[in-house]
Amino acid sequence: xxxxxxxxxxxxxxxxxxxxxxxxxxxxxxxxxxxxxxxxxxxxxxxxxxxxxxxxxxxxxxxxxxxxxxxxxxxxxxxxxxxxxxxxxxxxxxxxxxxxxxxxxxxxxxxxxxxxxxxxxxxxxxxxxxxxxxxxxxxxxxxxxxxxxxxxxxxxxxxxxxxxxxxxxxxxxxxxxxxxxxxxxxxxxxxxxxxxxxxxxxxxxxxxxxxxxxxxxxxxxxxxxxxxxxxxxxxxxxxxxxxxxxxxxxxxxxxxxxxxxxxxxxxxxxxxxxxxxxxxxxxxxxxxxxxxxxxxxxxxxxxxxxxxxxxxxxxxxxxxxxxxxxxxxxxxxxxxxxxxxxxxxxxxxxxxxxxxxxxxxxxxxxxx
Amino acid sequence: xxxxxxxxxxxxxxxxxxxxxxxxxxxxxxxxxxxxxxxxxxxxxxxxxxxxxxxxxxxxxxxxxxxxxxxxxxxxxxxxxxxxxxxxxxxxxxxxxxxxxxxxxxxxxxxxxxxxxxxxxxxxxxxxxxxxxxxxxxxxxxxxxxxxxxxxxxxxxxxxxxxxxxxxxxxxxxxxxxxxxxxxxxxxxxxxxxxxxxxxxxxxxxxxxxxxxxxxxxxxxxxxxxxxxxxxxxxxxxxxxxxxxxxxxxxxxxxxxxxxxxxxxxxxxxxxxxxxxxxxxxxxxxxxxxxxxxxxxxxxxxxxxxxxxxxxxxxxxxxxxxxxxxxxxxxxxxxxxxxxxxxxxxxxxxxxxxxxxxxxxxxxxxxx
Numbered sequence: 056x057x058x059x060x061x062x063x064x065x066x067x068x069x070x071x072x073x074x075x076x077x078x079x080x081x082x083x084x085x086x087x088x089x090x091x092x093x094x095x096x097x098x099x100x101x102x103x104x105x106x107x108x109x110x111x112x113x114x115x116x117x118x119x120x121x122x123x124x125x126x127x128x129x130x131x132x133x134x135x136x137x138x139x140x141x142x143x144x145x146x147x148x149x150x151x152x153x154x155x156x157x158x159x160x161x162x163x164x165x166x167x168x169x170x171x172x173x174x175x176x177x178x179x180x181x182x183x184x185x186x187x188x189x190x191x192x193x194x195x196x197x198x199x200x201x202x203x204x205x206x207x208x209x210x211x212x213x214x215x216x217x218x219x220x221x222x223x224x225x226x227x228x229x230x231x232x233x234x235x236x237x238x239x240x241x242x243x244x245x246x247x248x249x250x251x252x253x254x255x256x257x258x259x260x261x262x263x264x265x266x267x268x269x270x271x272x273x274x275x276x277x278x279x280x281x282x283x284x285x286x287x288x289x290x291x292x293x294x295x296x297x298x299x300x301x302x303x304x305x306x307x308x309x310x311x312x313x314x315x316x317x318x319x320x321x322x323x324x325x326x327x328x329x330x331x332x333x334x335x336x337x338x339x340x341x342x343x344x345x346x347x348x349x350x351x352x353x354x355x356x357x358x359x360x361x362x363x364x365x366x367x368x369x370x371x372x373x374x375x376x377x378x379x380x381x382x383x384x385x386x387x388x389x390x391x392x393x394x395x396x397x398x399x400x401x402x403x404x405x406x407x408x409x410x411x412x413x414x415x416x417x418x419x420x421x422x423x
Numbered sequence: 424x425x426x427x428x429x430x431x432x433x434x435x436x437x438x439x440x441x442x443x444x445x446x447x448x449x450x451x452x453x454x455x456x457x458x459x460x461x462x463x464x465x466x467x468x469x470x471x472x473x474x475x476x477x478x479x480x481x482x483x484x485x486x487x488x489x490x491x492x493x494x495x496x497x498x499x500x501x502x503x504x505x506x507x508x509x510x511x512x513x514x515x516x517x518x519x520x521x522x523x524x525x526x527x528x529x530x531x532x533x534x535x536x537x538x539x540x541x542x543x544x545x546x547x548x549x550x551x552x553x554x555x556x557x558x559x560x561x562x563x564x565x566x567x568x569x570x571x572x573x574x575x576x577x578x579x580x581x582x583x584x585x586x587x588x589x590x591x592x593x594x595x596x597x598x599x600x601x602x603x604x605x606x607x608x609x610x611x612x613x614x615x616x617x618x619x620x621x622x623x624x625x626x627x628x629x630x631x632x633x634x635x636x637x638x639x640x641x642x643x644x645x646x647x648x649x650x651x652x653x654x655x656x657x658x659x660x661x662x663x664x665x666x667x668x669x670x671x672x673x674x675x676x677x678x679x680x681x682x683x684x685x686x687x688x689x690x691x692x693x694x695x696x697x698x699x700x701x702x703x704x705x706x707x708x709x710x711x712x713x714x715x716x717x718x719x720x721x722x723x724x725x726x727x728x729x730x731x732x733x734x735x736x737x738x739x740x741x742x743x744x745x746x747x748x749x750x751x752x753x754x755x756x757x758x759x760x761x762x763x764x765x766x767x768x769x770x771x772x773x774x775x776x777x778x779x780x781x782x783x784x785x786x787x788x789x790x791x
Contacts, residue, residue, distance in 0.1 A: 130698070130725070137695040160695065165726035327505040327528070330498070357498070358533035
């Protein structure tokens with residue numbers, strides 16, 4: 056194998072492929088990126104067996120001799136990063152070594168691995184596909200992914216529901232204490248379909264895609280896999296098997312107290328209140344809702360906080376308490392200047408939702 | 424105690440005082456900042472028993488009732504940080520509680536400590552003093568402090584020598600493998616004097632002072648203490664007891680090979696070579712010096728690197744090897760575009776020095 060390529064093009068591709076390199080350090084070959092040079096294209100592949108990425112460099116590249124070799128992703132990234140700007144020539148014996156040359160600088164016979172032992176991306180026939188703008192998908196992931204369950208929770212909670220229904224895409228996450236839901240209309244008509252995508256895949260995907268409303272992502276689905284196609288990159292992931300929770304049953308629109316409040320004021324106030332919580336205890340933040348004012352209170356063994364916030368209120372007075380973290384997470388990702396809270400009683404969930412139901416954040420209250 | 428003060432003034436003072444708060448968490452009171460309010464001044468004091476800081480807020484402050492109280496530095500910093508911009512009113516019962524009010528926001532009865540148990544800064548009569556610009560001192564510390572010895576080395580190596588001699592200040596650090604020396608002329612005449620200042624003190628000091636050539640620091644010395652006075656802040660530190668190493672005996676000007684080289688090229692090249700070193704092994708970087716060219720080489724079990732750099736050379740050809748880290752540290756802090764290396768043989772130290780001896784970096788070679 057021998058080719059020359061601009062440093063910037065190599066860096067970009069390495070940064071993309073690295074998102075699917077295993078961090079678990081269980082097998083040396085899984086920490087590698089496979090380089091395949093042929094017919095004026097360089098393909099980089101990484102595969103941690105749950106998620107696989109394939110990205111193609113087809114500009115600023117000159118293939119002299121086809122071939123392939125696998126090299127530790129961090130070593131590859133570091134060597135390219137520390138080379139000066141401009142063209143880098145890369146060649147290898149296909150089996151054990153790879154060399155890098157830039158002007159007079161020579162990194163020679165760097166240990167590498169034969170590409171034969173590398174697991175390529177699975178070759179799957181997909182039976183469903185839809186398109187969405189890169190901007191929308193990136194936003195939807197950001198606005199929901201914080202409430203997926205941790206590693207010790209039910210496998211289903213560690214993923215996000217992708218549901219296409221009546222030409223809308225709905226992305227949902229939940230962790231047993233809260234539900235986050237984002238919904239957007241798709242441009243084209245699509246059959247109804249739903250799958251559960253691992254949150255790790257979505258985290259890495261959103262680092263790769265731009266927040267550009269003009270660029271589209273093609274999403275293909277099979278029984279067990281999902282494929283995201285974006286520019287010169289393909290990302291394949293296993294799906295999580297099973298039926299997702301029946302979230303529509305939770306999403307009542309009944310309420311007896313409705314509060315409209317400035318989002319940033321509420322966020323800053325709840326954030327301040329957390330100063331009084333030590334890491335080990337779980338003090339709730341209390342909302343004391345009256346006409347025109349909502350008093351936010353926190354009492355702990357460190358001290359107390361009290362802050363009245365102006366609100367527009369409809370319905371009953373209410374005193375209700377929450378885990379402050381859950382409110383902070385939701386309020387941080389909502390874009391609106393004002394948010395509306397719908398509550399029923401101190402035992403019943405609070406809903407933060409807009410009029411179009413483009414987002415719904417359900418948060419369970421706690422005792423106080 | 425009761426006073427009102429602008430958030431920005433409080434933040435600035437807290438940030439300064441925090442530099443002398445103990446991080447060892449051995450005694451609650453040593454993690455505190457003492458607030459003393461009297462006659463239109465707020466004084467903040469922190470003291471970890473090696474270093475003490477006293478800083479005064481005398482603008483944007485309105486003292487309503489004199490008094491003092493100690494509060495955990497992190498809590499104080501966090502509460503002030505999370506308050507909105509503008510005036511904050513602070514009051515306390517002098518014994519157990521402190522409260523913070525900003526507009527409608529009230530942090531009430533936050534746990535605090537009586538100031539009576541707080542150790543104030545020692546009251547010392549200093550018998551020597553000199554002045555230096557804040558810019559010069561900050562630069563001199565930055566350009567030498569990286570080669571102080573680690574915690575397990577001789578106590579003397581953990582400090583820096585401050586030596587006033589013939590109206591120059593010389594700051595020196597060494598760790599057994601290298602010596603770093605910076606020298607500047609002082610504006611005023613001063614008697615000769617030398618002391619050893621703990622590196623932790625100097626690290627924290629350089630975070631407090633600005634790199635402003637117009638601002639001066641007054642440095643006062645007694646037998647056991649050093650005091651830095653800068654704007655509204657005093658920093659007192661214990662000195663390290665003992666006679667520092669006789670560094671002048673090491674500082675020969677003999678050489679048989681002299682090399683002039685672009686600093687940034689050499690730095691980038693040595694930095695690149697370290698990619699081939701695993702954390703556990705200590706491969707040296709080899710300088711192969713010939714006429715007009717110095718080849719930089721690294722060979723390890725990962726691979727090899729070779730890079731020829733153009734140089735102006737006087738004297739003998741030489742092949743010599745170094746710990747790359749030590750060269751990187753020195754080359755990073757030198758401001759000159761070109762550096763001059765003076766060497767004698769592969770066993771003898773390399774000196775990086777300028778013509779005025781405003782800096783000297785001595786680096787011992789290693790076997791290869």
